[in-house]
Amino acid sequence: MATHGIKRLAIAGATGTLGQLIIQELSQRAPGLHTTLLAREGSEVQARLLTAGMQQFSVRTVDYELDGERDLIATLAGHDAVLSLIGGAGQDTAQVALIHAAARARVRYFLPSEFCLDTRIGMNLIVSSYEVKRKIRDDLMVTGMRSIFIMCGFFTDTFLSADFGWDLDSHTVLVPGDGEGLCSFIDKEDVAKYTVEVIKRAEAFMGEEWVKDLRFATATLSYNDLIQMGNEATGRELAVTYVSQEDVEHTLMRDIQRTGSGANSKAVQMQLAIMNGCAQLDTAGFALSNRLFPEVVPASVSLSLRAIFARQ
Numbered sequence: 001m002a003t004h005g006i007k008r009l010a011i012a013g014a015t016g017t018l019g020q021l022i023i024q025e026l027s028q029r030a031p032g033l034h035t036t037l038l039a040r041e042g043s044e045v046q047a048r049l050l051t052a053g054m055q056q057f058s059v060r061t062v063d064y065e066l067d068g069e070r071d072l073i074a075t076l077a078g079h080d081a082v083l084s085l086i087g088g089a090g091q092d093t094a095q096v097a098l099i100h101a102a103a104r105a106r107v108r109y110f111l112p113s114e115f116c117l118d119t120r121i122g123m124n125l126i127v128s129s130y131e132v133k134r135k136i137r138d139d140l141m142v143t144g145m146r147s148i149f150i151m152c153g154f155f156t157d158t159f160l161s162a163d164f165g166w167d168l169d170s171h172t173v174l175v176p177g178d179g180e181g182l183c184s185f186i187d188k189e190d191v192a193k194y195t196v197e198v199i200k201r202a203e204a205f206m207g208e209e210w211v212k213d214l215r216f217a218t219a220t221l222s223y224n225d226l227i228q229m230g231n232e233a234t235g236r237e238l239a240v241t242y243v244s245q246e247d248v249e250h251t252l253m254r255d256i257q258r259t260g261s262g263a264n265s266k267a268v269q270m271q272l273a274i275m276n277g278c279a280q281l282d283t284a285g286f287a288l289s290n291r292l293f294p295e296v297v298p299a300s301v302s303l304s305l306r307a308i309f310a311r312q
Ligand SMILES: NC(=O)c1ccc[n+]([C@@H]2O[C@H](COP(=O)([O-])OP(=O)(O)OC[C@H]3O[C@@H](n4cnc5c(N)ncnc54)[C@H](OP(=O)(O)O)[C@@H]3O)[C@@H](O)[C@H]2O)c1
Pocket: 012, 013, 014, 015, 016, 017, 018, 019, 038, 039, 040, 043, 064, 085, 086, 087, 088, 089, 090, 091, 094, 113, 114, 115, 116, 117, 152, 153, 154, 155, 156, 158, 159
């Protein structure tokens, strides 16, 4: 079957955290790639500012609501690929509309807003955190578009946050289990670099496949490793509280009883994933995809983590 490279790209959610980095990387690594930024009303000014003076980018205002579908299809017509970087609740609503419109506009490649651990591992543990991402995967399978799922480890800076138990101001951390559970990590700047290389070479590495899962991570570390780095970087001992698996499960169960879905305990669900060995991408026979893209020289996660600790 003949396949085609990506010559025209549309990006949704490009004004967000990851999107801004991807705009920079596209301008440096793929300056000839025509890219349309889809921005919601209210974000298009920011989208124009982010790409000011860069000829390869154009900005289109979009409405992901039902009555905007016809315009969305017309906007996407002629594009080879859609990259969704939609964040938050929009992953469930706007992204679904985007997928349907892209399929109807005969877009060939769709890269959903995945950028997380493998959502299919530890499904019974992770109740709601990845539910939307799994639903999107199912939706994509029936569209006839070629789908590329970019999985990655925890973003270094996102991980050192209250969501994951860190309070760097007061130098404390809540650690799930014994702190030995391994996690994959990567700097988000490197996720942007890999994503652009994936887009540039989609045709070559996908071959005849319709679905491709790619895994990017640059370090495997435990909470205890991070605590040691933090102590060394600051010259101070973090005050560590270890939280048992029973306590974590109890918190999750209480939230499920209250919300019906566990919607308010996403960080807790991640802690359970870490304790149960589901937070490492290159395990259980899965290999990282980094080696397919030797043109990306990733930063050292250890250096990034130490720099974040040292800033406190
Ligand atoms: N592995 C990790 O540690 C990690 C950490 C953070 C994020 N992520 C993943 O990375 C991806 C991008 O995340 P991000 O942090 O860059 O996202 P973000 O900054 O929260 O949002 C990205 C963009 O999505 C659009 N958006 C937000 N809410 C929307 C809604 N309700 N409807 C439609 N569009 C909406 C907005 O674009 P416009 O206003 O321009 O339309 C926004 O700028 C997500 O898949 C996220 O899960 C992974």
